[in-house]
Amino acid sequence: MTLPHPTIDQITLSNVLAVLGDPTRLAIVCYLARREGRPTMCLNFTDFGSKTNISYHLAKLREAGITRTEVSGTSRLVTLRRDDLDNRFPGLLEAVIAAAADMPTVKKIEEAAEEALAQGDTR
Amino acid sequence: MTLPHPTIDQITLSNVLAVLGDPTRLAIVCYLARREGRPTMCLNFTDFGSKTNISYHLAKLREAGITRTEVSGTSRLVTLRRDDLDNRFPGLLEAVIAAAADMPTVKKIEEAAEEALAQGDTR
DNA sequence: TCAATAGTTCAACATCTTTTGAACAAGGGA
DNA sequence: TCCCTTGTTCAAAAGATGTTGAACTATTGA
Numbered sequence: 001m002t003l004p005h006p007t008i009d010q011i012t013l014s015n016v017l018a019v020l021g022d023p024t025r026l027a028i029v030c031y032l033a034r035r036e037g038r039p040t041m042c043l044n045f046t047d048f049g050s051k052t053n054i055s056y057h058l059a060k061l062r063e064a065g066i067t068r069t070e071v072s073g074t075s076r077l078v079t080l081r082r083d084d085l086d087n088r089f090p091g092l093l094e095a096v097i098a099a100a101a102d103m104p105t106v107k108k109i110e111e112a113a114e115e116a117l118a119q120g121d122t123r
Numbered sequence: 124m125t126l127p128h129p130t131i132d133q134i135t136l137s138n139v140l141a142v143l144g145d146p147t148r149l150a151i152v153c154y155l156a157r158r159e160g161r162p163t164m165c166l167n168f169t170d171f172g173s174k175t176n177i178s179y180h181l182a183k184l185r186e187a188g189i190t191r192t193e194v195s196g197t198s199r200l201v202t203l204r205r206d207d208l209d210n211r212f213p214g215l216l217e218a219v220i221a222a223a224a225d226m227p228t229v230k231k232i233e234e235a236a237e238e239a240l241a242q243g244d245t246r
Numbered sequence: 247t248c249a250a251t252a253g254t255t256c257a258a259c260a261t262c263t264t265t266t267g268a269a270c271a272a273g274g275g276a
Numbered sequence: 277t278c279c280c281t282t283g284t285t286c287a288a289a290a291g292a293t294g295t296t297g298a299a300c301t302a303t304t305g306a
Binding site: 012014096099103 | 135136137138139140141142143144145146149211212213214215217218219221222223226
Binding site: 051054 | 282283284
């Protein structure tokens with residue numbers, strides 16, 4: 001099952017930039033980038049805010065065309081729409097992720113991400 | 124004379140993205156990119172909004188570290204902080220400007236920019 | 247000196263955003 | 277079946293953002 005996502009043509013630059021221009025969402029995107037395409041449960045983002053709040057930010061990311069959310073049982077699996085974004089805005093996502101590497105919010109998260117990876121979870 | 128500008132270290136990614144995530148400001152940035160470093164008067168942006176409104180958006184751009192504004196007589200000369208941004212966030216500005224090329228708002232402006240250039244003005 | 251030009255500042259307004267808790271839905275396991 | 281887990285939806289509150297017109301400053305040119 002799938003939730004509503006914009007097609008590539010429906011993705012707009014100013015919306016993508018506006019949506020990425022929030023520290024919480026930028027942290028989520030960096031976390032996803034670290035996970036290199038591995039689908040990720042919403043639970044993983046609770047470090048960045050309350051359950052309700054994360055739900056709100058993930059909806060924003062999905063509606064902007066930055067992430068894809070698949071429904072799987074009682075959970076949702078989130079991935080970055082890397083190919084689509086690279087296609088539409090070449091180099092943009094890469095530059096953003098690289099630039100975000102030294103963000104304080106993001107650094108905090110890296111440890112969590114690496115720990116999760118070390119545990120070999122497929123969440 | 125110079126207005127207050129953030130130093131390179133004070134420029135934050137999420138702020139830059141948030142400020143670029145507004146169609147009017149994105150159009151201003153593209154217009155400046157077209158002018159390839161030539162200082163540009165605020166008057167040139169009146170196609171994008173009222174005088175007051177442009178003043179507001181130019182302040183946002185300056186405070187985010189995206190543009191530099193020099194006071195010259197009764198006018199202000201605005202330039203993109205290309206080198207500083209490339210230094211801080213390599214590839215970001217380039218990707219944004221390239222991606223903005225097919226924006227409807229921006230296309231409208233390109234003609235104006237090219238006309239201004241054709242007239243050889245140094246505004 | 248006087249007036250025009252280029253822009254800013256201010257207060258007001260409407261609108262969007264973000265955050266919250268309480269209540270809800272729906273799948274999965276005991 | 278019952279309930280635990282995972283996540284959404286809703287309404288409310290607080291705050292930020294964008295837009296406006298009127299009033300202002302400051303420089304320049306006649």
